[in-house]
Amino acid sequence: MKSQMDLIYHQKKKQSNNLKKARNNYIATVYDDLIKRKNLKQIHADIQKIIVSDNNEGLNSSMMGEYAYNVARRVKRKIDTYPMGYEAILLAEIIFKRFQKEKVFTETNTLAYDTSQKREEERKTQVIEDIEKQAFDEKKVFYLCSEHKDCALDHIDYQGKIYVDDRWQSIIQDDVLKGMIANYVIMNNIQTFQWVIGRPVWMTTRPNCRHFFKLLNNSDVLKAKNTRKLLKKNKMYFAVGRGETQSINHSTKKSWYTKENVENIIRLYRERLEFHKSLYEVQKVPLIKRAIEKDRLLINKWTTYLQKI
Numbered sequence: 001m002k003s004q005m006d007l008i009y010h011q012k013k014k015q016s017n018n019l020k021k022a023r024n025n026y027i028a029t030v031y032d033d034l035i036k037r038k039n040l041k042q043i044h045a046d047i048q049k050i051i052v053s054d055n056n057e058g059l060n061s062s063m064m065g066e067y068a069y070n071v072a073r074r075v076k077r078k079i080d081t082y083p084m085g086y087e088a089i090l091l092a093e094i095i096f097k098r099f100q101k102e103k104v105f106t107e108t109n110t111l112a113y114d115t116s117q118k119r120e121e122e123r124k125t126q127v128i129e130d131i132e133k134q135a136f137d138e139k140k141v142f143y144l145c146s147e148h149k150d151c152a153l154d155h156i157d158y159q160g161k162i163y164v165d166d167r168w169q170s171i172i173q174d175d176v177l178k179g180m181i182a183n184y185v186i187m188n189n190i191q192t193f194q195w196v197i198g199r200p201v202w203m204t205t206r207p208n209c210r211h212f213f214k215l216l217n218n219s220d221v222l223k224a225k226n227t228r229k230l231l232k233k234n235k236m237y238f239a240v241g242r243g244e245t246q247s248i249n250h251s252t253k254k255s256w257y258t259k260e261n262v263e264n265i266i267r268l269y270r271e272r273l274e275f276h277k278s279l280y281e282v283q284k285v286p287l288i289k290r291a292i293e294k295d296r297l298l299i300n301k302w303t304t305y306l307q308k309i
């Protein structure tokens, strides 16, 4: 299950990154169209062209296109109040300010994140179904949950433990073994696998959770003196994991600025820089140039900070 969970994590990251790249394309197109004062029908057609080519490449970005169109509609209403023949560069500045007011960058980042997260959940559901089937086929009833040193607070109490399949009484036919399992479950206060992956713990099933389970041999679990040995034997103890957030978070606490959090800040400023650059290519607006300079400044500032940690 570990390799599947790692794969899901990487697929999610890749999808989220690709959607952000698509975002730059959609918003730059809308921006260009608005400056050229195209009508909504023409803007819609331009967005459709990107959706079709994205779909051909397997990147389902239609929701990003829908978002771009809605922004275009709202911003167009605003710029329609300006007379025709208004200077492109001034119009571009007004549109860009509108984009900032509408938080286009943050909103589209969230959209990319949510979409890839939904897909992550679907993939995880499949992995759970597979392991439950494996339990039944191989007549194994115990699941060991991995342990991560930088585990999220709400998972600390549940990681590194043994869980039992709630169907164990029908999986196991042998009466002697059944008795041993029943005894083990009671003596060690073992919860069920189906409980821990559901409400309220959501072990592995919650977005961003990198825990994973391994089905162990029944006898290995019954013989083991403690789970620590099982974790070690199965290489299920990890020093550091990884996390990713969609918004540029800052904190007043200095201790919050760990290597991981600072790397996240830098990553997000880099994404914003790419976003601004894609707009600047359309129209060389001084306002966007300043936004680009600010992004670069912040990237430098945090990169320097990172080197000192």
Ligand SMILES: [Zn+2]
Binding pocket: 151, 152, 155, 203, 204, 209, 210, 211
């Ligand atoms: Zn977790």
